[in-house]
Amino acid sequence: MPAPSPNWVVDEIIDHLRALGSDENRAGMARFGIVTDRSLGVRNTALRSLARALKRDHERALALWETGWREARLLAVFTDDPKQVTAEQVRRWADGFDSWEIVDSASTLFVEAGHFDLVPAFAADEREFVLRAAFAMMAGAAVHRKNEPDATFIEWLVLIERHANDPRNFVRKAVNWALRQIGKRSTSLHAAALASSRRLAESSDRTARWIGNDAIRELTAARTLARIEVRQAEKGSRKIRR
Template sequence: MIGPSASAAELIAHLETLRSEENVAGMARFGIVTETALGISNPDLQKIARSVKKNHARALELWAGDIREARMLALYTAEPTKLTPAEARRWAEDFNSWEIVDCAADLFVEARLDDLIPQFAADNREFVRRTAFAMIAGAAVHRKQDSDEILLAWLPLIEAHSADPRNFVRKAVNWALRNIGKRSRACHTPALALAERLAASPGKTARWIGKDAIRELTNGKVIGRLK
């Protein structure tokens, strides 16, 4: 079993031995970019990550390997306390898949790189902009110690980009709005108000975001769980 002392090169060589063309074909059906994929599932990559432990310098080398699984392993084994905004921005230059974006967003949230959210949102590239709203969605769930006001401060950014019709952006904007609204009763009212405003918008994308958010935020089970 490969262990914590493994180098990036040794890990990549190990990943190559696990290649599955059948799995690569299956990934493509879920919209995962497979040009550099080896076909290793994320649960299996997470098992490898647990066995090799976190190592930030090695994670940077893994990312440079330009292989889907090596990059996912980089995200799983990077050290949030060592990740710099410059490194996160550099990785974002390579984002080409919703899967990579959503995994990276979790890491960026844990690293508390919130200052990157407006920067990523201002970037017109689809997957970079998605990162901003995936980070907001993740923070609403995972950063339980943050005040509600921190999350509510992102509502204007959500509204500002609610007209972006690209699939992976509009879904992330919707995701961010729904997660803020489900966070607490204090968040629910302003998030629902924004959803209603978007639902009445003349723009097709904003209307879809608003109506979909309203459907979830007015669900009885969701309201019952709010504190």
């Protein structure tokens, strides 16, 4: 089997993926709720390794996405150039979401590309995986957008509380994920997220109570509080150096 190259075109990549895939891998993916109708059965570890060999190429990423194959779409996400990702592309790709795995991987790219301003639009979309993308992007931004002001996340807490009663598994888990990540970002956001969590914990809605109580457990854990203190100290040190 030839070594992957940055010069490979889509057909060469698909042929390589077919050689790597297996029915056993597809069965394993299905057990984790991954859609396998359009899967070649290649593990994520192999895809990550292949992406490093292929390197970034925006036009090729667009073409990979259009094939519809799970592995090709993940490679599209892993190898696209965030600087060239447009809001129109983000919306178009979101229209094709059919699996939590694709959503979470693509959301990382969308945040890196700076398109988390689409969060409110995605949060207003009733489709399960588009709605999940809104909260996956919140979680990603909380971790990776170091200079984003607290006001952005405070606004998102309103959306979190609004959608905390959605019982769909892939939505409720993403809402919970976003709430916890925002609460771990800074001291001020910890207080705001904990207040949101406590309101949800007192809700008459079962899903909202689960989200609130689970977030409270993590946000009040000693290890979480210690990490927030460390982050706050590091943030203060960066300001002094400036």
